[in-house]
Amino acid sequence: TQLLEQSPQFLSIQEGENLTVYCNSSSVFSSLQWYRQEPGEGPVLLVTVVTGGEVKKLKRLTFQFGDARKDSSLHITAAQPGDTGLYLCAASGGTSYGKLTFGQGTILTVHP
């Protein structure tokens, strides 16, 4: 069974600070996706990373896929209150038909 460990589980910071969320596994994944989920809604896709070492940027968000494709990170620069929410990483292995394994999520609170 593939496991995805996400840390930290909770993160409370002030507006303007930087933060990093980590997603780690002992398994190699073929791709990894980051989602954001608001209360009462489904996960909304932020980015998909596929290649080891890949870095993608989405405004103030930077996503990195580890060289060995076992880990990933989400870095937010100059966090804003609008970034508050639940961030989820989810990965798929090469032998599964797209089944996503989710991390437990990081609840981010950005205080004004």
Next chain:
Amino acid sequence: EPEVTQTPSHQVTQMGQEVILRCVPISNHLYFYWYRQILGQKVEFLVSFYNNEISEKSEIFDDQFSVERPDGSNFTLKIRSTKLEDSAMYFCASSVTHSNQPQHFGDGTRLSIL
């Protein structure tokens, strides 16, 4: 932007009753999925579906569960005889292909079993 739609948003059912959750995937997507999220727990994979067949299912997806694509647009999850522990958010997702393609999720159906 195209989106996955799910109905109903909330379903309350007596234990032992059958329930059908409905999803309309994005129109050009070929792979469909059901996930569930019990309150306070991780999102868990239930089943994937392609070409009118189940591609993969988890150990959660036992004989009480079934999926169907009854027409060209709907994708349904049926729970034949609901149990209290089936109470959860159920999310439908779809993707163009299964290989390294992003999955797009609906807003879920909150299933409450009494």
